[in-house]
Amino acid sequence: MEQTLSLIKPDAVERNLIGKIVNIFEENNLVIKKIKKIHIDIKLAEKFYEMHSARPFFKDLCTFISSGPLVAIVLEGKDAIAKNRELMGATNPAEAKEGTIRKLYAISIDKNSVHGSDSLESAKREIELFFNKD
Numbered sequence: 658m659e660q661t662l663s664l665i666k667p668d669a670v671e672r673n674l675i676g677k678i679v680n681i682f683e684e685n686n687l688v689i690k691k692i693k694k695i696h697i698d699i700k701l702a703e704k705f706y707e708m709h710s711a712r713p714f715f716k717d718l719c720t721f722i723s724s725g726p727l728v729a730i731v732l733e734g735k736d737a738i739a740k741n742r743e744l745m746g747a748t749n750p751a752e753a754k755e756g757t758i759r760k761l762y763a764i765s766i767d768k769n770s771v772h773g774s775d776s777l778e779s780a781k782r783e784i785e786l787f788f789n790k791d
Contacts (some may be wrong), residue, residue, distance in 0.1 A: 667725035
């Protein structure tokens, strides 16, 4: 079985959407293997988004993801990475398909409620970042 990291971002946590988003994962055969609510610091945010460090939006990404509590989840299932990305929908909620998490709950392209690993390599790295002490 494949594993992926999912983050319920601060905008969704603030709006009390954790249960609704978790329910979508579970209804679509993704199993929660680990879950925790944390407030990350800017250093972890910078490490998490290091692949974007040269981009003009890097600072804003880091500031937002560390702006409040988030929920980190290790999801497991058949083709978990692709399944989670399908459930999330397009990064821009205006382009996301009906019924996807971002279409349902995202506020904007920046406050888009969720993150999901985009590859096996990313999933491994991201899971280690958020769950290395567990």
